Amino acid sequence: MAGTTWNRLDAATLRTLAARDAIVLLPVASTEQHGPHLPTGVDDMLVTEVCRRVAGLLSSELPIVVTPTVWCGLADHHVPFGGTFSLTLQTYCLLLRDLCRSVLDAGFRKIVLVNGHAGNIAALAAITADLTRVLNAPIATVTYFMAAREAISNILQDQSGLMHACEAETSMMMAVHPELVDADRLGEAQGPAFDVVASLVPTLKRFVSFDQVTSTGVAGDARRSSRDKGEALLAACASALADGLRRGEPWEKPAFPSTSQARGE
Numbered sequence: 001m002a003g004t005t006w007n008r009l010d011a012a013t014l015r016t017l018a019a020r021d022a023i024v025l026l027p028v029a030s031t032e033q034h035g036p037h038l039p040t041g042v043d044d045m046l047v048t049e050v051c052r053r054v055a056g057l058l059s060s061e062l063p064i065v066v067t068p069t070v071w072c073g074l075a076d077h078h079v080p081f082g083g084t085f086s087l088t089l090q091t092y093c094l095l096l097r098d099l100c101r102s103v104l105d106a107g108f109r110k111i112v113l114v115n116g117h118a119g120n121i122a123a124l125a126a127i128t129a130d131l132t133r134v135l136n137a138p139i140a141t142v143t144y145f146m147a148a149r150e151a152i153s154n155i156l157q158d159q160s161g162l163m164h165a166c167e168a169e170t171s172m173m174m175a176v177h178p179e180l181v182d183a184d185r186l187g188e189a190q191g192p193a194f195d196v197v198a199s200l201v202p203t204l205k206r207f208v209s210f211d212q213v214t215s216t217g218v219a220g221d222a223r224r225s226s227r228d229k230g231e232a233l234l235a236a237c238a239s240a241l242a243d244g245l246r247r248g249e250p251w252e253k254p255a256f257p258s259t260s261q262a263r264g265e
Helices: 011-019 044-056 078-083 089-105 118-135 149-155 169-175 183-188 196-200 228-245
Strands: 023-028 065-068 110-115 139-143
Touching: 023 044, 023 089, 044 065, 044 110, 089 110, 089 118, 110 118, 110 228, 118 139, 118 196, 139 183, 149 228, 169 228
Parallel strands: 023 065, 023 110, 110 139
Antiparallel strands: none
16 A cells, blocks of 8 residues: 555655546544444544555556545544544534645545544535535545445344444454454443444434443444454455446536436436
């Protein structure tokens, strides 16, 4: 990944990549509690790894650059467990605006905010619309584990999708940073199921702190996590994102389907 990582390249090389209309992946994550068996940097490490793999898949086809990861996001719901950083929405919006402006000022035009934290999803939907208007640039966003939902469901044994400090996240950490997974505490790594998709549907809801949902800090069941599952999950997520970028989806397709498309014609 060294050849595509922003802070490992000199300014002249980055100017050349900008002139080639390179895609810039800007990973955004969170630093927060991840149960008794995982470190607080899970979201940071995993989205960074996915972007690294995407760059590897695309480097021979498309010019691509991966920026340093934004390691802090919106995580107020995890604060009661300790070990968590969290930004206000206003600060987060201003931070991403200035980072995207820096990328644009460096000559790039195509930016994808690659998200690795469920708590950022709703905010990013609003922020990217505002960034597109304010910066007059087509800022795109994707949550890497939402881009490969079907594949993830087929890989996991005890869950239908990624939850929190769960079978999916633990397996991916076993593949990327096994030394940071406390295997002796896997037996404690279970909690109630959490449906990320359902949480985003705008039905009648209120803010709920995560300690009101789970006493362990885990949503899902990590006990049958494995390195092989983790490798399969990372490959599926990177492949889904790479395929979308290869097709030019963020820039070639309209943001909303036409009426006939919506009817399935």
